[in-house]
Amino acid sequence: MAQGDKLPFSGEVTDKNGTKLPNVHIVDLNSHLATLTNLDGMFLLNVDESDTVRFSFMGFKTELFVVPGSPDNSLMLQTITMTRDTVMLEQAIIYPYPATFQQFKQEFITLNLPDTARKVDLHLENILTFINFDLEDYERGEMKIIGGSYISMLYDKFSHEGKMRRKYQAVVERERLQNIAAEIYSDSFISRATGLTKKEEIDTFREYCSLDTEFVLEATEYELYAAVLDCYDSYKCEDRK
Numbered sequence: 001m002a003q004g005d006k007l008p009f010s011g012e013v014t015d016k017n018g019t020k021l022p023n024v025h026i027v028d029l030n031s032h033l034a035t036l037t038n039l040d041g042m043f044l045l046n047v048d049e050s051d052t053v054r055f056s057f058m059g060f061k062t063e064l065f066v067v068p069g070s071p072d073n074s075l076m077l078q079t080i081t082m083t084r085d086t087v088m089l090e091q092a093i094i095y096p097y098p099a100t101f102q103q104f105k106q107e108f109i110t111l112n113l114p115d116t117a118r119k120v121d122l123h124l125e126n127i128l129t130f131i132n133f134d135l136e137d138y139e140r141g142e143m144k145i146i147g148g149s150y151i152s153m154l155y156d157k158f159s160h161e162g163k164m165r166r167k168y169q170a171v172v173e174r175e176r177l178q179n180i181a182a183e184i185y186s187d188s189f190i191s192r193a194t195g196l197t198k199k200e201e202i203d204t205f206r207e208y209c210s211l212d213t214e215f216v217l218e219a220t221e222y223e224l225y226a227a228v229l230d231c232y233d234s235y236k237c238e239d240r241k
Helices: 101-110 151-156 158-183 187-194 197-208 214-220 221-239
Strands: 005-017 025-028 034-035 041-049 051-057 065-066 078-083
Touching: 025 041, 025 221, 034 041, 065 078, 158 214, 187 197, 187 221, 197 221, 214 221
Parallel strands: 005 078
Antiparallel strands: 005 041, 025 034, 025 051, 051 065
16 A cells, blocks of 8 residues: 555444444544444545544444554444443433313412522613593693603613613623533533643634534534534634644
């Protein structure tokens, strides 16, 4: 084999029961070439001698394969067996469905769910609308505002103070969403996806791969994982320059 020629590395990826796994993400950590297994769990990737190939799939532990220094035909049709990763879920309590609608209605009314949302007191007064339906107190063409509630409503809507309150509420909500996104796009997630372990490396990569908050909140775990890997490939290419 001429120097610099790539080696065809192929095979299939399965779990311990022999079930073939489609869409497994395969990356050569040396050349940063990547591919996915097809619907039958088969893959083909061109590699070099002594390269390290990473196999990753949601719900399974990451597997590494080191290409032999003196490869032969045994490099073809490798079977990579992946092990399921243990995920601890919170306890779930399952209740029987009520036999009648009245029972369901009563249990729904008395259901006490914890309020986990962050509460912000903006010191806004309740706006109460009073309508006087006694038409005998009105003269023709006369309009009355009772209790000043409409004035308060208009003040809160169009005054500088009312606008500042709404801006403050928007800032608080944006900060809440950013905190949730930061918990999802965490150091541990970046470490699992890229293999980076040092805090300064992870912070540098996060600054390079600054994902949009809305994308982080709406993306599936696989979409987020794929986006981070794409960023990491570009990040490594620029790092070598």
